[in-house]
Amino acid sequence: xxxxxxxxxxxxxxxxxxxxxxxxxxxxxxxxxxxxxxxxxxxxxxxxxxxxxxxxxxxxxxxxxxxxxxxxxxxxxxxxxxxxxxxxxxxxxxxxxxxxxxxxxxxxxxxxxxxxxxxxxxxxxxxxxxxxxxxxxxxxxxxxxxxxxxxxxxxxxxxxxxxxxxxxxxxxxxxxxxxxxx
Numbered sequence: 001x002x003x004x005x006x007x008x009x010x011x012x013x014x015x016x017x018x019x020x021x022x023x024x025x026x027x028x029x030x031x032x033x034x035x036x037x038x039x040x041x042x043x044x045x046x047x048x049x050x051x052x053x054x055x056x057x058x059x060x061x062x063x064x065x066x067x068x069x070x071x072x073x074x075x076x077x078x079x080x081x082x083x084x085x086x087x088x089x090x091x092x093x094x095x096x097x098x099x100x101x102x103x104x105x106x107x108x109x110x111x112x113x114x115x116x117x118x119x120x121x122x123x124x125x126x127x128x129x130x131x132x133x134x135x136x137x138x139x140x141x142x143x144x145x146x147x148x149x150x151x152x153x154x155x156x157x158x159x160x161x162x163x164x165x166x167x168x169x170x171x172x173x174x175x176x177x178x179x180x181x182x
Contacts (some may be wrong), residue, residue, distance in 0.1 A: 008073050011080070016069065017156045027113040029066055037163055038066035043073045043080070048140035054137050060099050063160060064088045065168060067155060070146050084150030085159060087166035095151070098139055 009030060013020050018039060019030040029038035042049045042062065049070055052059055068086040073079070088095075112118060113126045153159060 005043065005101050008071070008080075009041045010039050012043070012069050012071060012083070014160050015156075016084075016153075023107060029062075033159075033163065033165075037168075039067045040066050042068065042141075043142060044070070045073050045075055047143045049143065049146065050138050053138055055098065055137070057099070057102050060095055060102070063091060063095060067166075067168070068080045068150075069159075070141075070150065072143065082147075085153040086146065086147050086150045087162070088168055089166060090149045090151070093101040094141055094145055101139075134160060 007136070013031050014019070016033075018033055018041075020031050021029055030037045030041040031038070042051075044050070066089075067087070068091060069083060070086065071083040073081040074081045109126055109130055112124055113130075118126065151162060153162070
């Protein structure tokens, strides 16, 4: 993670009383609150928000189990202009669109593999690719999407209220993608 992103993330953690995830390795959450709710923290200085390298169905599943705090950073004043809260329900349209694209790639790979035009070695390669997952390189989230679907966030008390208002239920975290894990 670039240094400036890490600094901006630390600002969000301090501003909303969150606990930074210590390992900060790929595949984990960025921070949690005192009730162990997970948060993905993002910031942008442009009109899009970067997501993750090799964004796959694993990210989709993970992102349906955590909250988002996304801020628009102003370099000239070294602070956030706006910050938004998004629960998984607010991210669902974007996640569903990416999930659709992931599933399209899986369907193509499966059809090719089953078309009897693939040599044994190629079939092994395709099977490895499918087990790893079809990925996208950092599909951007438009800032306009965040502004339209997110809730402006101002303080810790509001964050607590929003987390209580939008609980993450187990049923919403396992939707989709199950057809590929049988």
